[in-house]
Amino acid sequence: MVIKFTINGDEMEVDVKPNETLLDVLRNKLFITGPKEGCGNGECGACTVIYNGKPVNSCLILAPEADGAEILTVEGLTKDGKLHPIQEAFIEENAFQCGFCTPGFLMSTKALLERNPNPSREEIVEALSGNLCRCTGYDTIIRAVKKAAEKMGARS
Amino acid sequence: MIPLDFSYFRPTTLEEALDILSEEGMIPILGSTDVVVKLRARRLKPKGVVDLKAIEELHSFSFSKEEGMVIGAAVTMNELIEDHPEVKENYPVFYQAIKKVGAYQTRNRATVAGNIGNSSPAADSVPPLLTYNAKLKLVSKEGERTVELKDFFTGPGKNILKQGEIIHSIIVPYEGPSIGMYYKLSRIKAVDLSTIGVALTVIDPDGKRDIRIALASVAPTPIRVFEAEDFIRGKELTPEVVDEFAKIVQKNTSPITDTRGTKEYRYEMAYVLPKKILRELGLYEEVS
Numbered sequence A: 001m002v003i004k005f006t007i008n009g010d011e012m013e014v015d016v017k018p019n020e021t022l023l024d025v026l027r028n029k030l031f032i033t034g035p036k037e038g039c040g041n042g043e044c045g046a047c048t049v050i051y052n053g054k055p056v057n058s059c060l061i062l063a064p065e066a067d068g069a070e071i072l073t074v075e076g077l078t079k080d081g082k083l084h085p086i087q088e089a090f091i092e093e094n095a096f097q098c099g100f101c102t103p104g105f106l107m108s109t110k111a112l113l114e115r116n117p118n119p120s121r122e123e124i125v126e127a128l129s130g131n132l133c134r135c136t137g138y139d140t141i142i143r144a145v146k147k148a149a150e151k152m153g154a155r156s
Numbered sequence B: 001m002i003p004l005d006f007s008y009f010r011p012t013t014l015e016e017a018l019d020i021l022s023e024e025g026m027i028p029i030l031g032s033t034d035v036v037v038k039l040r041a042r043r044l045k046p047k048g049v050v051d052l053k054a055i056e057e058l059h060s061f062s063f064s065k066e067e068g069m070v071i072g073a074a075v076t077m078n079e080l081i082e083d084h085p086e087v088k089e090n091y092p093v094f095y096q097a098i099k100k101v102g103a104y105q106t107r108n109r110a111t112v113a114g115n116i117g118n119s120s121p122a123a124d125s126v127p128p129l130l131t132y133n134a135k136l137k138l139v140s141k142e143g144e145r146t147v148e149l150k151d152f153f154t155g156p157g158k159n160i161l162k163q164g165e166i167i168h169s170i171i172v173p174y175e176g177p178s179i180g181m182y183y184k185l186s187r188i189k190a191v192d193l194s195t196i197g198v199a200l201t202v203i204d205p206d207g208k209r210d211i212r213i214a215l216a217s218v219a220p221t222p223i224r225v226f227e228a229e230d231f232i233r234g235k236e237l238t239p240e241v242v243d244e245f246a247k248i249v250q251k252n253t254s255p256i257t258d259t260r261g262t263k264e265y266r267y268e269m270a271y272v273l274p275k276k277i278l279r280e281l282g283l284y285e286e287v288s
């Protein structure tokens, strides 16, 4: 079946099957490989995308469910070759090592800062509890989110 | 790719949905957070899935003191706790439990109707709803009926729904102001199902003080312990009374051992947690 959605600002039509997930379609049909498949069960958050304004696990969405949706992946964060302030903050704070979880963290952070531009440490931890990182121990990530909040506050 | 073939339907009216669902092998989906996991593990092999999210009337939410809270099946958990302040204000124990389901991403998709439909003994939204005397409006091609949530579950993953019958909405009566706590013990703080969940709700704490208690993950279904409630009703909360209350709660559980905990641990916690909650709510002091 053919579905239509908007991805990173571009309207697209894709032929999908009911037994494909949104993540399968993004990665294998559209070659948007920012979202990663970690657990495939909604536990690790590596596949997090912003879906109609909200962060969700794209591995738990059947592709046809996404008909009409507006989707943002890490690829859509960069504007005209310029990194998003959240991305800059993650680099400056060394908030990743292997990088596998990073696109998911960036999307969860983007959604968090949109609903709460100045989150406390506790609010950051809660908002990111669905994203697992096996390298950093999370401290640098939390620092990066704080820094991103400052940068974005400063810019607007 | 899910190693299974099935079809997908997205009806826009209830009538159309109930028509498709009346056929053998069709299952309803809402947030699909349970369904996709089970499909992938081949624990579910439907002929087709019927996505109920395009049906406008299932997205409704209302609250009034006269009618209580009516939650449409398709309302997500995050919508409940972020967009409807009435939930936190009037059903604080339910609010606390919803906040403890999965991660932020999960709650953007997960629904209470799906949590109930999945019928896991560990369903976190259920114990608080039991203490608030929740009811379910069920609909099928044959018509509709309203049932008490406490009569809905028949075993792990099992309930009274007939083929083609779905939860239309969850009705939670308003019986006055309430305080209480949902205490969820799990192996990790972030994302995990409950090893045991205890909902203790006190309706009208400054008046008739009606104490209610329900638990998850200690029996084949979530349970409410009326025997303990009957015992404590009207009594002064002395250490002896509270201890007996907790013992009655414990006696009504029948936990098993699984990956999340042993039956002995769960049994012990079914005694410890009711006391702990009453203490933390400031309703009694342990004399040492």
Ligand SMILES: Cc1cc2nc3c(=O)[nH]c(=O)nc-3n(C[C@H](O)[C@H](O)[C@H](O)COP(=O)(O)OP(=O)(O)OC[C@H]3O[C@@H](n4cnc5c(N)ncnc54)[C@H](O)[C@@H]3O)c2cc1C
Pocket (backbone or CB within 6 Å): A041, A042, A043, B027, B028, B029, B030, B031, B032, B033, B034, B035, B036, B037, B052, B073, B100, B101, B102, B103, B106, B109, B110, B111, B112, B113, B114, B115, B116, B117, B118, B122, B123, B124, B125, B161, B165, B166, B167, B168, B191, B192, B193, B194
């Ligand atoms: C990472 C992760 C963490 C989780 N953590 C928790 C947790 O902490 N606590 C907890 O309780 N659960 C947890 N869950 C389980 C799940 O998210 C919840 O049970 C959720 O509420 C299911 O809702 P849904 O809308 O996604 O249901 P779906 O997956 O769409 O459906 C679930 C079941 O209900 C049936 N169903 C759907 N709609 C209806 C309807 N209208 N009427 C009748 N039956 C219907 C389906 O056929 C299916 O059997 C977790 C899941 C994941 C993936």
